[in-house]
Amino acid sequence: MLIDVLPEYGVYALILALALSLLQAVVPLIGAWQRRPLWMAFAQPMAWGQCLFLSLAFVALALGFLFNDFSVDYVANNSNSALPWYYRLCAVWGSHEGSMLLWSLLLSLWGLLVSIFSRSLPRDMLARVLGILGIISSGFLLFILLTSNPFTRTLPAAPSEGADLNPLLQDPGLIVHPPMLYMGYVGFSVAFAFAMAALLGGRLDAAWTRWARPWTTVAWAFLSLGIALGSWWAYYELGWGGWWFWDPVENASLMPWLVGTALMHSLAATEKRGTFKSWTVLLAICTFSLSLLGTFLVRSGVLTSVHSFASDPSRGIFILALLGLTVGGALLVFALRAPQVKSPVSFGWLSRDAFLLFNNIILLVMAITVLLGTLYPLILSSLGLGSISVGPPYFNALFVPLATVLCLFMGLGPLSRWKRMPKGELIKRCALGALVALVVGIGAPLMVGERPWHVSVALGLVLALWVAMTSLRDVAASLGRHGLKGPARFSRSHYGMVLGHLGLAVSIVGITLVSNYHVERNVRLNVGQAVEVGGYRFKMTNLADVPGPNYQATRATLQVTRDGALIDLMHPEKRFYTARRQALTETALDAGLTRDLYVALGEELDNGDWALRVQVKPFVRWIWLGGVLMALGGGLAVWDKRYRRPIRRLGEKPS
Incomplete structure (x- = not known):
């Protein structure tokens, strides 16, 4: 049957995608250097072919999950025949190997979109952009094939049943959160590619910023939405009711968002006024570098987190080498080319230019603050100097004052004029x-x-x-x-x-x-007992065992009233996943625009009592x-008419 050989087809597709990405990385860049139109024309078909073969590989892996092909290690470790089909499909990116395949697929999709929507770019500029994207894609495809192949088989003794997907990930949030986050991470590679292409071609003018700006804004919007979805998932899925805990993996997504925000505003100033040319390129390099650093932190095994994927040091070394080569090469080109760029435009201290610059500096300092708090414990541990934990007190003490100053300047920006006021x-x-x-x-x-x-x-x-x-x-x-x-x-x-x-x-x-x-209280309740929290009365009226598709659950029913009026019936659960032999809390929420009622069912105590965490959280939504709203704002900005003008008009003064 075809399903039996799909993993081999998936590997072949990955190898062909790698071959095309190498051609995309080498031939167009040499063609742009030597002014050979035919060589530059290689870029677009190679980008299309790479996206095609990566799509085929992704479909092959998805079908393996859908049809329970447990001869594939990755499927056996992350799926189960009792798992609902929709969770089997999204389990494709539920662990390390599949998430890297999704990462590479999205990178190729960004390259395909650039090749389609940037056809009116000068040929050498487009060749350089796609060539740099080809270099990045080659690195990740080599990483997948050498260290993280999702199609590795266990033959001839294939297991008859899978180990099941991590219960924490058996949630609708998994369906949308990782793709959104990866679209943001990978999208910043396009801004990086435009910046490097502009440096290599000596074109640090309004033209490259006009084209890089919408791609950057789209990536930022996706990352904003991905971070919001991740925060929402952590809030209701982990059972502790928090929306941000300064977890190292949470920080890994926050850092490129902060610097990406600075990049987005710096591109606006460079396009409008021709200022901050070198600074904008440096921000593009830093944003993509932090995206790669986040990949290293999540997949290297250097940290422990509910969000982290891998614990194989060889993978971390590979990603660290890729990070060093990419960032080192980019900074070398920047050091050689940037001094030739002049920004003769001046501005006063009371101007939109100045306030954008202040905001950029503050955002960069905030990112450095998060970076130090995330890496400092890892550095100490690697040097054998002991183990420490940097938690919310450090981040709140430094981050909140910086955010306060940022908001003050953010308000001054829209009120001021360009140049001086x-x-x-x-x-x-x-x-x-x-x-x-x-x-x-x-x-x-x-x-x-x-x-x-x-x-x-x-x-x-x-x-x-x-x-x-x-x-x-x-x-x-x-x-x-x-x-x-x-x-x-x-x-x-x-x-x-x-x-x-x-x-x-x-x-x-x-x-x-x-x-x-x-307001939060940890309480113990039995059927018929009640507790008052934040003006609401929570009465446990029932406890029942409820079977699930791949778990057994104990479900409590709580009657919630306020001033004698019924507000809601809430049903928190304690689930036990049989394949994983793992217990998980399923919280109950009564959501509203001005407050959430949050109940998490804990462990069974003596005398038939149960531990519960009851919270009233005002305005958390x-x-x-x-x-x-921020993501929608980014999408609306990209829809601006001037981004659809032909490339031949890019030399004109921006409106």
Whole structure:
């Protein structure tokens, strides 16, 4: 049968994809160097072919999961015949080997999209971009074939049953979270490729930024959505009710997001004014480098995390070598080429240029802060100097003040003009927004009255309102002057910026309120008993054993009331997965826009009592709502008309 030989076809497809990626890496770059049009034309068909063969390999692995081919090691270790079919399919990227195949497939997809939507680029520029993407793809395909082959077989003694997918990953969040995160990680390789192509071709002008900017924004939007989905998954799946714990793998996604945010704003300044040319290229290199570093941390076995995939040191050495070669080569080209680039454009300290620069510096310092806190324990341990843990106190003590300053400058940016601006006019523009933010931010917690007033709550609300008010000022002013026709004067890119800033403001409100006002109690209950938490009464009315497709569960029923009125019936579970011999808590949520009720069923105690964690979490959903708004803002900005102009017009002054 065809299914019996699909793993071999998958390996052949990977080998062919590697061959095409090597051709894509070598021939177009030599062609661009020697001005050979035929050699440069190799880039596009090689990118298409590579994507085709990687798609075939991915389909072959997916069919192995779907039809329970346990002769494949990866399928046997991560699936089970009792596993629902949809979890069997998403188990393709549920562990290390499959996730790397997905990574390479998405990288080839980005290359395919660049080759299709950038056909009007100068031929040598497109050849260099696709050639650099070919180099990156070759490295990862070599990594897969040499250390992480997902098609390795156990023959002739293939197991009759699989070990099952990690219960933590048997969740709808697994279906969308990793692909979104990887799309962001891999997408920054396109910005890196454009930056390196511009350096190699000596074209650090508005043209390369105009083309790199939408790709960067799309990657940033995907990464924003991926991080938000990961936070949401950790919140409800791990049973502790937290949305961010400064876990090293969480930090691995946060660092490229911070530097990618700086890159996105720096590209805007370079495109509009021709400033920060070298700085923008360096940020592109740093963003992609941090994406590779995140790959190393997750897959090298140097750290322990519920998010990490692998514990094979040989894989870590390979990725570290790939990281060193890629980053080292890029920095060498930057060192040789960047000094030739001049940015003669000047600007004053009170200007949008200056505020963007300040924001970029702060974002970079924030990323370095996270990087040091993540790597310092690993470095100490590797040197035999002891073992320490760097946790939330370190990150909160440094990250929160930096974020506060960032928000202040973020509000000043939209209010200011490019190049320079009179101090009096800037103060006039700031006055109303600052006054409203201060009055409402300080007064709102006093008006509620249910909880004590906190300085941290007032500060968070003031910052959120400041960012929101300053972002909306121009639109509101135009609406006042020109009526309903006023907002039509702004581009989609402008509205994308507004929506992105509003998303950050919404997330700040959620983070502030849930961090200071959440209520949590660890209790023990039996059927018929009740407890009051945060003004809500939780009464356990039933306990029952419930069979699942590949687990047995104990399900509690809790009746939730407030002031005698029924709010909800909640059903937390304690599941035992038979194949893995592993227990897992399945939380119950009563979700709302202004609060979540959260119940996690723990262990059975004496006398038939059960341990429960009961929490009331105000405005927690605003954290992820803000992330979605930021991602939508990025998507709206990419939809701007000027990004669809022909490449021959790129030399003109940006509008």
